[in-house]
Amino acid sequence: MDAMMQKRRAMEVDLRKALANGEFELYYQPIVNLKKDDLCGFEALLRWNHPEKGLIPPLEFIPLAEETELIVPIGEWVLRQACQEASTWPSDLSVAVNISAAQFKMRDLTQVVVSALANASLIPLRLELEITESVLLLNTDATLATLHKLRELGVRISMDDFGTGYSSLSYLRSFPFDKIKIDRSFVHDLATDEDSMAIIRAVTGLGTSLGMATTGEGVETQEELDYLKSEGCTEAQGYFFSRPKPVAEIHKMLDQRAVAAKAVA
Numbered sequence: 001m002d003a004m005m006q007k008r009r010a011m012e013v014d015l016r017k018a019l020a021n022g023e024f025e026l027y028y029q030p031i032v033n034l035k036k037d038d039l040c041g042f043e044a045l046l047r048w049n050h051p052e053k054g055l056i057p058p059l060e061f062i063p064l065a066e067e068t069e070l071i072v073p074i075g076e077w078v079l080r081q082a083c084q085e086a087s088t089w090p091s092d093l094s095v096a097v098n099i100s101a102a103q104f105k106m107r108d109l110t111q112v113v114v115s116a117l118a119n120a121s122l123i124p125l126r127l128e129l130e131i132t133e134s135v136l137l138l139n140t141d142a143t144l145a146t147l148h149k150l151r152e153l154g155v156r157i158s159m160d161d162f163g164t165g166y167s168s169l170s171y172l173r174s175f176p177f178d179k180i181k182i183d184r185s186f187v188h189d190l191a192t193d194e195d196s197m198a199i200i201r202a203v204t205g206l207g208t209s210l211g212m213a214t215t216g217e218g219v220e221t222q223e224e225l226d227y228l229k230s231e232g233c234t235e236a237q238g239y240f241f242s243r244p245k246p247v248a249e250i251h252k253m254l255d256q257r258a259v260a261a262k263a264v265a
Contacts, residue, residue, distance in 0.1 A: 008064065014050065015061060015070055019077060023049050026081055027244035030253070031096065031215065031237045034229050039257060041094035041128070043237065044082040045244045046074070072106045075099065079112060083120035083127060085247050089254060096128040096158065101135045104142075110149045117153075124154030130181065132160050136171050147175055158215070162203060172210065180207050182233070184218025190227055197227065204231045 018024060028042035048056045065071040079097050086095035103109055117124055129150065136143055147157055158179035159171065172180075182203050189196040200216070207214035216228040219238030228236055245253070 011061065011064055012068055012070075015048075015065060015068070018048060018050075019070075019074055021051075023051065024074065024077065025049055025246060026078065026085065027246055028085075028095075028250045029237055029244040030242045031235055032241055033235055034225075034233060039093060040235060041096060041126075042086075042089075042250065043096040043130070043244075044078060044085075044098075046078055066100055066102055069102050069106060071100045071102045075103045076112055076116075080116045080119060083116045083122045085250075086126060087120040087122045088251075090258075091126070093254075094126045094128050094156070096130050098130045098160065099135065101132075101138055104135055104146060105138055109146055110153070113150060113155060114153065117155075125156070128156040128158055128179070130158045130160040133171060136175075140174070144175055151176075161217075172206070172212075176210075177212055179213040179215060179235075181215045181217055184238070187216050187218045187224055187228070187238070188220070191221070191223055200228070200233070201231050204228075204233045207234070208232055 025047045027045045027047050029045060030039055031041045031043060032038065033040040046058055046062070048058075048061055050056050062071070065074055079099075082095045082097045086093070089095075099109070103112075113127070113129070116122075117127060131147075151157060156178040157175070158181055159177045160181045161183045162180045171177075180203060182200060186196045186199050190200060204214045206212075213234045214232075215235040215237060216224070216233045217237060219225050219228065219236045219240045221240060224238075225236060225240055242253070
């Protein structure tokens with residue numbers, strides 16, 4: 001236990017230096033529109049390039065960043081960087097950014113978002129904020145007020161990891177989300193678990209009824225993709241399409257997309 005505590009303290013010290021030292025980087029995973037069979041955007045995913053330990057997986061440092069509330073300045077950097085990089089993409093592509101509960105609790109998130117959009121000259125419609133139910137558990141009235149302000153700006157709001165919490169349906173009734181993201185655990189199990197198939201069918205049907213887009217996360221096989229399409233899921237992302245890539249590789253992907261579009265035209 002002592003060794004674990006020392007390791008945690010050492011990582012916290014390094015994490016506090018990381019932002020100032022420019023050790024963070026954003027990778028992007030494509031999101032595909034299943035009706036058009038084309039890119040519709042990317043999800044921004046944080047990576048930490050430690051000077052001695054190399055690339056540290058998010059699962060190792062994000063929980064610590066949230067516990068220490070370092071996620072607030074880190075999250076603000078992510079938002080600004082994602083907007084800035086998205087502003088260089090074609091105008092039909094959006095960027096999705098995960099927002100933590102701590103960001104809602106500690107600062108005026110609306111002002112942070114307005115500033116990030118303005119600095120990048122990115123229109124609000126091209127920014128999508130992903131939240132989990134943990135955000136809504138904080139202070140429902142204040143949180144909903146912030147979400148409504150963001151929607152008034154034109155920013156889109158998605159519920160991430162849908163189906164893994166306790167009160168998802170009540171939250172859908174209290175706030176008109178633009179998108180529901182179906183958790184990867186259901187997509188991964190659909191080939192062997194009829195319950196997962198039923199849940200995906202129910203969520204996509206719910207999304208259609210409420211006028212919300214649905215995104216299947218963690219797609220890895222053609223079978224999973226075909227099932228999502230057959231059930232009317234509107235978007236998908238996962239290793240089947242691409243692993244998360246650094247921004248330089250995203251620009252190469254977009255160049256190839258442009259060339260392909262010209263060839264078809």
